[in-house]
Amino acid sequence: MTRERGRGSPFAPHTAAETAAMLDAVGVDDEEALFDIPDEVAFDGEFGIEPRGEAEIRAELARTFAKNDDLTEFLGRGHYAHYVPSLVDHLSLRSEFLTSYTQYQPEITQGFLQALFEYQSLLVELTGLPVANCSMYDAATALAEAARLAGRVRATTGARVLVPEPAFLRAGKRGVLDNYVDGTDLSVETYPMDDGNVDVEALSELVDDDAVMVYAENPTVRGTIEERIDEVAELAHEHDALFCLGSDVVALSLLREPASVGTDVVVGEAGVLGLPTSYGMGLGIFATREEFLRQVPGRLVGASEERVAPGAERNGDGSAAEASGRRVYTLTLQTREQHIRKERATSNICTNQAWVALRTAMHAMYLGPSGLVELAEDCVRRAADLAGRIDDIVGYQAPVHDRHHFREFAVRCDQPAAAIAEDLEGKGFAVHVVDEHLLQVCVTDANAAHADALVAAFEEVA
């Protein structure tokens, strides 16, 4: 039988006969009779959106995306590309994962819960901190949530949040932070950097008992590796402020373990594993100390036990309800969250980035500990190598900061940076312009094969 469907939704399965029978069962003549909308607000216009076939839309989008220039990107500054193994797509796209939602019924969502538990475990291992949630939207919102947490748990009456000077904190990240603290009494202030590292002496002048949090990044947005991270943490603690560190899951595999230097909250980007380049889409890390567990924003997965009740099949002997001993997983400590605590919740977050967390965990497990460390070490080697090669070209100086670098580094150029970047774009390469005479270049496994060509292009446009 042909399914008689007009130009309705292709994803509504009703045949005309089925629709008629259902309307009949409900007791109305047509669907319109089910809408209780007063005439004065009823919409009788058109959106003017022509429905298209699947093939047509894919062709249209393919044509449109082809308008993006085919550039080899040497871009980073918070959004990074690493090769994502095929396994991640194939398994994360299994519909049982992709088309599920938050695990409100843990008895039929054990799979995703265990995957998120493993993601949390990965973050606990990388940070050394015992509590990691199962996602924030991105690094910027995670930092902003950390500041709000610092405000809630503060041991002082102070309200100052100290962050790096503008050159060392992306404007977008700072902007999100400003918005998240706008409704609180917290104020955001900056401290200076010293050649790519925290200017600890200047910071010590700025940290006082009014500070509630000091934020630093390792690596920084310019790719420099922070060398005095423990002194920064110490300074914060001397004044009862929290120390919050921004990083990412690849860098954390190699750089100093945050807990070992006294970090209170780790935020940053986890989507560097599992997500391809995606116009800034991310996965925010949020890990912290045990004592702040009940102040954590977002969802937490915990281990629990099955409860087998009297009369249940498994212990039909009528014994009292008891744990079966089988380990299971569930969302936990939900009284922190908006659906229960409403305006007193730790955050408004509901829908999060769970599927990205699944992908990140898959990618990390795929690499294993040695693969992760190797990937991270290559981020240091490749940056040093490429910076050295660009430094050899007359007219450039790289890296600008006298530090070790991770993935990326700043390049000082004699010519105006914007003009050089434009010329490079004409040759098929994208790099960052960060100041009048400052470029930034990011190199990973995803673009390293094109490093020779980039160096040649730099030579030509010098």
Add this chain to the structure above:
Amino acid sequence: MYYDQARYGQNGEYEPLLSEKDSTTVEVGGAASSAGGDENAADGDGSPLPDHLTRDSLTLPELSEPELARHYTRLSQMNWGVESGPYPLGSCTMKYNPKFTEDAAGDPNAAVHPDRSEQSVQGTLEVLHGLQEYLGRVGGMDAVSLQPPAGAAGEFAGILVAKAYHETRGDDRTEVIIPSSAHGTNFASAAMAGYDVVELPSDEDGRVDLEALRAAVSDDTAALMLTNPNTVGLFERDIVEIAEIVHDAGGLLYYDGANLNALLGRARPGDMGFDIMHYNVHKTFATPHGGGGPGAGPVGVVEELAEFLPSPRVRETETDSLTEPGYELFEPERSIGKVHGFQGNWLVLIKAYAYIARLGDEGLADASAKAVLNANYLGSRIDYEIPYAPFHHEFAATAGEQDAADVAKRMLDYGVHPPTTKWPEFVPEAMLTEPTEIENRETLDDLAAAFNAAASEDDETLATAPNRTTARRIDQASAARDPRLSWHALESDGE
């Protein structure tokens, strides 16, 4: 011993067990040769960093690809998705997620970095612009920002827009009014923006009580946040009057887009007097829920508020070409700034665009028609009372003397995902049910059968359910009393 695996027993249940496989610890650092920080220490051997900059070791599972493939396949088999069966979770709009949208989002040319120059990502900007346009038309809004990465982020952005609007006028307002039946995110978003929340009780039919609203508004009212149809599926028939009351008090009207799937092509928030709204594209526009996210929560506003939207937005620009428009990013004049570090959940936005294009005017209108028909048909087949009507795309049945959470657990045994339970709170033992348009009559009959079977069962049967699921009833209290949030916590328990 770190790695949990699951295996199936003879009865189809599973036993969790610890793998025989130990996780592996690798030593990190130890680069004596480069101590002192020689910039070009990269020699391919040993660590490229001096010891004092690295961690000591890293301990994680070390598994082969086939082992991992089995692990995640097994985990997926212990998970319920829309493609597993009906998923009538109220207020979540668990639609089918068309496969082709995933392929569209996977286009390699769409994989661009957010710091690319505008002229080099014209295709990306064109799609963003197209989606801004589509959403504006569907919601009756004049301007849209796609930046918020989820519905709650859209609420937060929208309330910041309202705040900026009042502040620009030198108008110091401190309160946001929210019906007690609203989604929890509304309260939390308003509070995050620094507002005092004024909770509005529902009238006896679950709608906004006009008298209570009149009493609640004042010079302090920044906005009223409203879901329409409301959280039991009822259209706020007095919406024009509600808008008047709020506007007369100098406040703005905010539309929570969670229930927009009820209204496509029949009513638009902009026409009802709403000034600001967010869209849940993972609900209305069928992008996958991904086990909790990512979604996207674009925010739309009327013309007067466009200058406050998050930055950047996309607009058409002059080009040399007569046939091809160009696009550019711009910062709205009095923009509230950023609610996401970059530009939101780009891959999700592509899928939403593709879905809207697939359905077009007729398809979108039909989606709502069938969503409302399905809810009403299912409602007519179940034995539980539904106190509030006429409902649209969802209904709140009451479990009466039964415990709604137990009913839900028993429904699992009948092979369906249960509704949202015990919410909204003003419905006793609520079971908020939203089948969406994707279910056929047979599936709705199966769902009704699951409801009705549970309705006829005794409390003990309900309390001991589920019995046929991957895991039996899970002890929530134990999980919260003794939080074990990682492998490490299990280890320290001596497991």
